[in-house]
Amino acid sequence: MRRKLRPPLDQRHGLDPARLRLPEEGPWATVRDHLVERLPRVAPERIDLMLAEGRVYDLSGPIAPDAAFAPGTSVWFHRDLPDEVTVPFEIGIVHRDDAIVVVDKPHFLATIPRGRHIVETALVRLRRELGLPHLIPAHRLDRVTAGLVMFVAEPTLRGKYQTLFKDRVVHKEYEAIAPYDPTLSLPANVSSRIVKVKGVITAQEVPGPPNAETLVELVEHRDGWGRYRLVPATGRTHQLRLHMASLGVPIRHDDFYPVLREKPLDDFTNPLQLLAKVLAFTDPVTGEHRRFTSTLKLAF
Numbered sequence: 001m002r003r004k005l006r007p008p009l010d011q012r013h014g015l016d017p018a019r020l021r022l023p024e025e026g027p028w029a030t031v032r033d034h035l036v037e038r039l040p041r042v043a044p045e046r047i048d049l050m051l052a053e054g055r056v057y058d059l060s061g062p063i064a065p066d067a068a069f070a071p072g073t074s075v076w077f078h079r080d081l082p083d084e085v086t087v088p089f090e091i092g093i094v095h096r097d098d099a100i101v102v103v104d105k106p107h108f109l110a111t112i113p114r115g116r117h118i119v120e121t122a123l124v125r126l127r128r129e130l131g132l133p134h135l136i137p138a139h140r141l142d143r144v145t146a147g148l149v150m151f152v153a154e155p156t157l158r159g160k161y162q163t164l165f166k167d168r169v170v171h172k173e174y175e176a177i178a179p180y181d182p183t184l185s186l187p188a189n190v191s192s193r194i195v196k197v198k199g200v201i202t203a204q205e206v207p208g209p210p211n212a213e214t215l216v217e218l219v220e221h222r223d224g225w226g227r228y229r230l231v232p233a234t235g236r237t238h239q240l241r242l243h244m245a246s247l248g249v250p251i252r253h254d255d256f257y258p259v260l261r262e263k264p265l266d267d268f269t270n271p272l273q274l275l276a277k278v279l280a281f282t283d284p285v286t287g288e289h290r291r292f293t294s295t296l297k298l299a300f
Contacts, residue, residue, distance in 0.1 A: 008057045009076050013119050014127035017057075017076040028069040031056070035075075042080075050077060084120045085266045091122055091129075094148065094292055099285060100161060101126065101135065101151045102292045107271035110143040116265065122149060139165040142238070144255075147174070147276025147294045160284040171280040173231055174240055177273035177298050178249040180218075180226035187217040190243040194236040202256050203238045205246060212236040214243045225252070227300055229277075240274065252299075273298045 009017040020038065028034040032051055036044045054062035056077045063075065089106035096102075103122065110117040113124060127135050138150045138161040152158045164170050191210040196203040215231040226249070230240050238257070244250055245257040252273040255261045275298050280291040 005059070005074065007076050008059055008061065009078065011127070011133050012078045013081070014124040014133070015078070015113065015118065017078050019074055019076050021074050022069065022071060024072050026069065026071070031063060031067045031069055031075060032065060034069055046080070081118055082116055084116065084118060087120050088268065091125060092295060094295065096130075096153075099152065099154045099157050100138070101130065101132070101153055102279065103149055103151070104294050104296050105141055105146060105149045105276075106296075107144060107146045108268055111137055111140045111149055117143065123151070126151060138162050139170075141276055144272040145274045145276060146271065146296050147274075148279045148292055149276070150279060150292075157285060164281050164284060168235065169281060171231075171278070172276065173229060173278035175219075175275045175277045175298060176228045176230055176240065176244060177252045177300055178226055178228055178244055179252075180221040180224055181247075181249050184218075184247060184249065187215060188247075190214045190216055190247065192243070192246065194239060194242060196237040202260055203236065203242060205242055212239045212243070214240060216243065216247065222300075225300065227298075241272075 007017050007019065020035070022031070022034060026034065028037070032047060035047050039047065048065065050056055051063070051065040056063050056075055058070070058073060058075050087106070087109045089109065091106065091109070092104035094102040094104055103126065105111065105122050110121045111123060113121050118124065123135065123137055127133055132153050134155045135151050135153055136158055138152050141147065141149050150161065152161045191213040192205045193208040193210050194203050194212045195206050211234065213233040215233070217229040219227040219229050221227070228244070232239055241251055241254055241257045245254070250257055253270040254272055255263050275294060275296055277294050278291065280289070282288070283290050
């Protein structure tokens with residue numbers, strides 16, 4: 001097994017530096033030449049400035065602007081951060097010990113850095129706020145969904161806790177607010193085939209053998225709205241939202257299903273009324289049964 005190299009650069013804003021492996025061979029005379037070709041979205045002038053300021057490192061430290069191309073080695077640097085809208089909600093700590101941290105992620109906050117959401121993510125915020133630079137998520141939760149997310153604090157235990165979610169041995173329960181339909185026969189197991197095409201923002205239900213299943217139960221209803229308990233048996237993209245929409249009771253304030261509506265990133269009104277309510281599992285380290293319940297509430 002190849003030994004993981006320790007970055008020669010510290011984290012910045014809770015983010016690890018980007019690592020770029022140089023090819024074993026190539027026509028480039030300098031590292032700069034390779035960076036210009038490898039990073040087409042970064043202006044050559046910006047790359048020159050990063051090199052001049054000593055912001056590109058190899059294992060020996062900052063490299064010179066005219067450093068020779070070194071086949072098979074690596075360089076590290078911090079990417080420029082996009083302008084982000086601050087998400088004005090706190091992350092609640094539900095549980096913390098030496099191994100894991102379980103939090104209540106608010107609506108509109110992404111779990112991990114991706115696309116236009118980098119610093120304003122649960123992972124980066126928690127690394128800074130808790131002083132845990134090696135924190136890593138055991139699973140993910142959609143940006144618009146609120147509720148429980150578990151992170152692993154001890155690096156040597158990452159695989160054990162992440163495998164729980166990969167093998168789907170974690171019991172999950174969600175809560176949703178959606179229209180009440182007295183003609184629906186509930187509880188019901190809803191199943192369908194869901195596909196998500198890369199580059200398309202929404203997922204789709206298509207003909208074919210089912211690959212997604214959700215237990216849907218009505219907990220209570222009043223004034224035309226129902227509170228539902230959703231227990232997924234699988235974990236397809238937007239599964240709960242699609243299954244509720246397919247029943248004719250789309251989750252309140254869903255901007256994707258059944259109709260896609262654009263919403264500005266700085267619009268924090270009308271959050272999707274979907275909450276990751278319960279996580280329960282047998283701890284792979286201690287063997288004890290653990291059950292965590294969100295303290296957040298939906299607007300019923």
